[in-house]
Amino acid sequence: MSGREARVWLPGSLDELWKIWSDAPDAVLYAGGTDLMVRRRKGGPLAGSDLICLERVADFREIREEGEEILIGAGCTIASLMDHPLVRQNFPVLTQAFKVLGSPPIRNMASIGGNICTASPAGDTLPPLYVMDALLELRRENGLRRIPIREFITGPGKTDLGPGEVLSGIRIPRLPRYNLHHYEKVGQRNALSISIAGLAAIARISAERTIEDIRLAWGSVGPTVVRSRNIEKALTGKPLSSESMEAAFPLVDRAVSPIDDLRANARYRRILARNLLLRLPFRGVHP
Amino acid sequence: MKRKTERQPCEAGRSMPRLDAYAKVTGKTRYASDFYAGDMVWAGVKRGGVPHATILSVETEEARAVEGVIAVLTAEDVTGTNRQGVVRKDQPVLADHRIRHRGDPVALVVAESRRALREAVDLIRIQVEPLRAVLDTDAALRDGAISIHEDHPGGNVLLEGTLETGEGEDAFAQCDAVVEAEFQVPMQEHAYLETEAGWSVLEGDGVLKIEASTQTPFRDRSEVAEAIGLPVDRVRVIAPYCGGAFGGKDGVTIQSLLGLAAMRVPGRPVKMWLDREESFLAGVKRHPARLRFRLGAKADGTLHALSADLDYDTGPYDHLGGVVTALGLEHAGGPYRIPNTRVRARSVYTNNPVGGAFRGFGVPQAAAGMEQVIDMLASKLGLSPVTMRLKNVVRRGDRNAIGVAVLSSTGIHECLEVLEGHPLWRDRRAWKDRCPPARKRGVGVACVMQAVGYGPKVPDVANAKIELTPEGAFRVYCGVVDMGQGNITTYLQIAGHVLSQDLTAMEPVLPDTDQTLPSGSASASRTTFTFGKALIRASKLLKRRILERATDLLMEEDPRNLDLVPGEVIHLTSGKRIPLSQIALILNREERFAVARYRAPVSRERPTDREDLRLHGIPHTVFSFGAHLAAVEVDELTGRIAVKKYLVISDCGRLINPRLFEQQVHGGVAQGLGYGLLEDMIVRDGKIMTGDFSTYIIPTALDVPNMVSLAVQMEEKSGPFGLKGAGEVAVDAPLPAVANAVADACGVRITRFPMTPERIMEQLERSGEPAP
Known part of the structure; x- marks a missing residue:
């Protein structure tokens, strides 16, 4: 001591x-x-x-529109973001993740910046931020740099945060062309639960239910969030159906590298990584 | 003068709010763990840290040298028997010679601050010679297995009991359909809000006062006295409201250690309070068990033969493991008539965490097996699970599965009839058909019973005391702890009903071996049953005395012309009123008190001649019953089970406070759902891997469905106002009800509980079901 x-x-x-x-x-x-x-x-x-x-640093608690982007202060609590109209309207996939993060008291305390810097493979906000290609703003006393979230998080609990540097904000582009927004988390219970596996998806689905564009990110099935251009490419142009998803299973198997822990074994996580895709055809699509 | 509005007296059968609710939700209630004083010191222990070893030496010099450390004690410093336990006293207060599980306390530190305490505990070194650890019941039973207690004649079998009726297993030859299955049910943590806690002081008169979070103040008193070497009249135990217990505080936790510590610092209060991790490590658990069931019936569904083997892992100490196992044995055949049975249960010593009392007390394990095989048998015979059960459940006067005549009120048939007619059962097909995509719905039922009270040998006795205070109020001396069930409120309601008083005219005295009378434990579904009955008697005695003295005062002849109303005695023919405070003044001190005793009825049946099994509680005579229905949705993509609807129909006799009863049902079901679905205590090499609430998963509000609780209110003559116990029976059925619902939904049945999504998924894949 x-x-x-x-x-x-x-x-x-x-x-x-x-x-x-x-x-x-x-x-x-x-x-x-x-x-x-x-x-x-x-x-x-x-x-x-x-x-x-950092909770009283005013600059870190702002949410504002900047052209085609929205800037979220890293110190914003999950609860405040969950209720914020700019976030709700523009980033439904993120709002869905907020709803299953911790519990009301945790959401009242926890900040989005903290969820990012903790860099847990199970972090609930991370898969949505990955599919939206969130850009992080890192400040130091005499400077500012921007870095995509997938480059920032380098391993479990590891980030590219330099000495004297602090995460101040998250910049997310508005994504008006996407009409399917989906986040599903599998945990051990319905609240206060650490993700065993999770999938965030945003997609553009045509009137004929063809996948015109899709972005996918898995949580808790690798050392960092898994995003695979191969899978996204393979699904593009395919119908939004269980068959299309099943056809992508071999690619999913290659992309993920889950581990055994107290919450679940790797085998089950692999099954989830695949099966969570099968939920997409059942999701509502906004025209 | 305007007459004040009549106060409404308490009435048995009418819901009333908990007396303790407001103080508890506003944080005003003082629990044992809330005690602080300026001159207070702290006690804590160094624990074994290995599953099984011989202690060579305990090195305490460095710890003693820490600033602020007052004393470091080992087994050598204990002058009493250094043994605790209820039946077999085999658990050391401080381990001598041997460590039998990782949580065994080896050295006790008394220090001025928590910081000094922690530092000293870390500096104690235990030199050991490791022994082969016995890590499951198979290993414990193997020939040549190392004996965990060398002085125990039964080796690693703490208790074994077999009961046989009719032709036993030979009767399977006469069955038209037979099923068999083996199940494993897990260890379960009580997870009370208030961890083990208390404080103690050696007072000037030489009396050791212990205030503890406990279910058993009177038994603690004698157990502590014997273990640490004090005459019993020099120990006083006080039991305030307890922040949850569920059986985990049925027996000594920190009390003896506190006593040892307090003896070292006369006059100064000593506090001991386990943090959550230590509570997981040291506290008792629900016994994990392996269950083998074989059940046979005639073609029409009449049950004909049962064979069951139940092995309970009791960890290294009896605690209450023998009694738990015996209750499992008695309940193995559930609430059914089965003419030919052979049931065996064993309680087996291992080096795993200590098994102990937990709501349900051996019955949830038994019901997990029995209630699944009866469903499997119904399905084999093409019968609905409700029809199958209706055909076989015991009715009053029948013999139950261990051949004991059921003589007290028996409402399980009535419960099932209500279930059969309920929309959740009647309309189940329509509900299942409305299933969302990639999910499957199913509905399952389970029937359970739970014995009330201690059994034939150990006297199930309560002694109630009630006082008319000099101010004219009533003081109820409650002998049984309220650990959150609300029984103190019910006690006042009972006394208020008999004495026609409202709650404002009454106050409780919480259990205290100096103030209240020995009334046994808050356990065994007997808390309100036994004490309530004694309290009715005491209240009636006092009522009669008050009315007689008022009769004299009014120079009236017949006390029947007088009655009690809130705060007053009323003369019925003249309307004259005498305040109770006036009556109190003319009574001398002794007259203002009334005491009465009640001993719960015992069965005269002898399903066994073994006196040790009778001592362990076989057979009981009063049982509560329940029929449960679970409606579940299984996610085929993830294996997750969502319990969407839940129905409980209970026979716990007549209800005194329906609201408190409903809370017991809700709590029991929530805890039972945790047991069946979530709470996976992982133990490796005797070590708990899930030793905190981030890894040991208990249900949250979002995991528990809305529940419908109905009661078949049949009168039980031996209980207060016709009541039977209600604290346990609801926990017995959720696991099998959900397991049966899952089988109904997707045709899979897992054998190792809890039903985690991972296990469900494995079965779904194996069964060739969708799982793409």
């Missing part, structure tokens, strides 16, 4: 954040703390560390 109590700062602005952080460079950044606090309780290097809480 560390000999002293951990210190916690609550900066109200970016300027304050940079100042505090330079005084306490070893402090750990967080927003909601719903993952971090659990990990601290279990001991390890995080247990006694100093903390900087």
